[in-house]
Amino acid sequence: MPKDAVPLIAISLNLSRAEVHGVLSFYHYFRKEPPGRHVVHVCRAEACQAVGAVELESHAKKTLGIEWHGSTPDGAITLEPVYCLGNCSLGPSLMVDDTLQGRVSPKRFDQLMAQLKEPAVGGA
Amino acid sequence: MIATRIYVPRDAAARSVGADQTARAIAFEAERRNISIELVRNGSRGMLWREPLVEVVTAAGRVAYGPVTADDVPGLFEANFHHGRAHPLAHGRTDELPYLKNQERLTFARVGVTDPRSLADYLGHDGYRGLAAALQLEPAAIVDSVTASGLRGRGGCQHFRPASSGRRCWARRPAKSTSCATPMRAIRGRFPTGW
Numbered sequence: 001m002p003k004d005a006v007p008l009i010a011i012s013l014n015l016s017r018a019e020v021h022g023v024l025s026f027y028h029y030f031r032k033e034p035p036g037r038h039v040v041h042v043c044r045a046e047a048c049q050a051v052g053a054v055e056l057e058s059h060a061k062k063t064l065g066i067e068w069h070g071s072t073p074d075g076a077i078t079l080e081p082v083y084c085l086g087n088c089s090l091g092p093s094l095m096v097d098d099t100l101q102g103r104v105s106p107k108r109f110d111q112l113m114a115q116l117k118e119p120a121v122g123g124a
Numbered sequence: 125m126i127a128t129r130i131y132v133p134r135d136a137a138a139r140s141v142g143a144d145q146t147a148r149a150i151a152f153e154a155e156r157r158n159i160s161i162e163l164v165r166n167g168s169r170g171m172l173w174r175e176p177l178v179e180v181v182t183a184a185g186r187v188a189y190g191p192v193t194a195d196d197v198p199g200l201f202e203a204n205f206h207h208g209r210a211h212p213l214a215h216g217r218t219d220e221l222p223y224l225k226n227q228e229r230l231t232f233a234r235v236g237v238t239d240p241r242s243l244a245d246y247l248g249h250d251g252y253r254g255l256a257a258a259l260q261l262e263p264a265a266i267v268d269s270v271t272a273s274g275l276r277g278r279g280g281c282q283h284f285r286p287a288s289s290g291r292r293c294w295a296r297r298p299a300k301s302t303s304c305a306t307p308m309r310a311i312r313g314r315f316p317t318g319w
Contacts, residue, residue, distance in 0.1 A: 087140050089137065090141055090172055093140065100136055100137075
């Protein structure tokens with residue numbers, strides 16, 4: 001959602017620019033810049049935290065070299081927090097694009113990320 | 125030769141820990157060893173800590189193994205798990221596991237037992253029996269029987285809700301959307317709404 005789109009949306013929906021900005025900045029699924037080719041959501045809810053999500057979170061940020069909402073310089077991966085994927089008994093959980101992953105150790109995280117960095121079979 | 129039926133759940137939790145890879149590995153190993161199997165993707169039995177929970181149908185009933193990763197599959201075939209034999213991941217008969225044995229399941233009675241997308245499985249577990257009986261009745265008689273049963277609630281899905289809807293007859297009302305975790309039951313649930 002580029003910045004220039006805000007006044008257009010405001011006029012179309014008969015809202016103030018401030019109201020549109022409020023919604024866009026409140027909901028993280030609205031983006032000002034395009035995400036990476038893959039979006040990785042790491043669960044930060046209580047059940048996952050109880051089984052190692054905090055460690056997984058710092059491992060993810062360190063190995064990818066980015067913070068929440070950031071993208072790797074090669075544009076491959078965007079890192080996002082998420083609050084409960086409903087997979088509490090099999091945490092730590094994350095979503096890699098549309099795929100739910102459970103029991104994600106730092107080692108498993110590295111395997112999943114390596115798959116994302118590989119070029120698509122047959123070329124993109 | 126009769127194919128051995130092997131269950132590998134396809135529900136989201138089981139898939140999050142590799143059930144799809146496990147299922148593929150089982151199909152691959154069975155073919156490689158020239159063993160005839162019928163692979164069924166069921167729901168989860170609910171023992172998520174043992175997912176992917178693989179079940180093998182034997183003469184004595186369903187035998188559980190878990191958690192079974194794709195890497196465990198060749199070793200399981202070596203141990204003849206497809207005949208229900210012993211293995212470090214074996215837990216014996218599924219029905220005898222304390223977690224299931226001590227439960228009386230109603231709404232979840234078929235979950236984990238059947239392939240949720242199989243009409244044959246649903247019919248094989250008494251699915252649509254009530255519906256078949258209801259189709260023999262006039263709409264007013266159906267309302268009377270539901271009222272007499274004392275059934276109430278479920279209003280959120282637009283299923284039967286006589287106690288909260290003041291016994292109005294829905295037979296002539298337009299169909300409304302319904303949703304439910306088990307597709308065959310959802311069809312059963314929305315049928316009276318539209319009929």
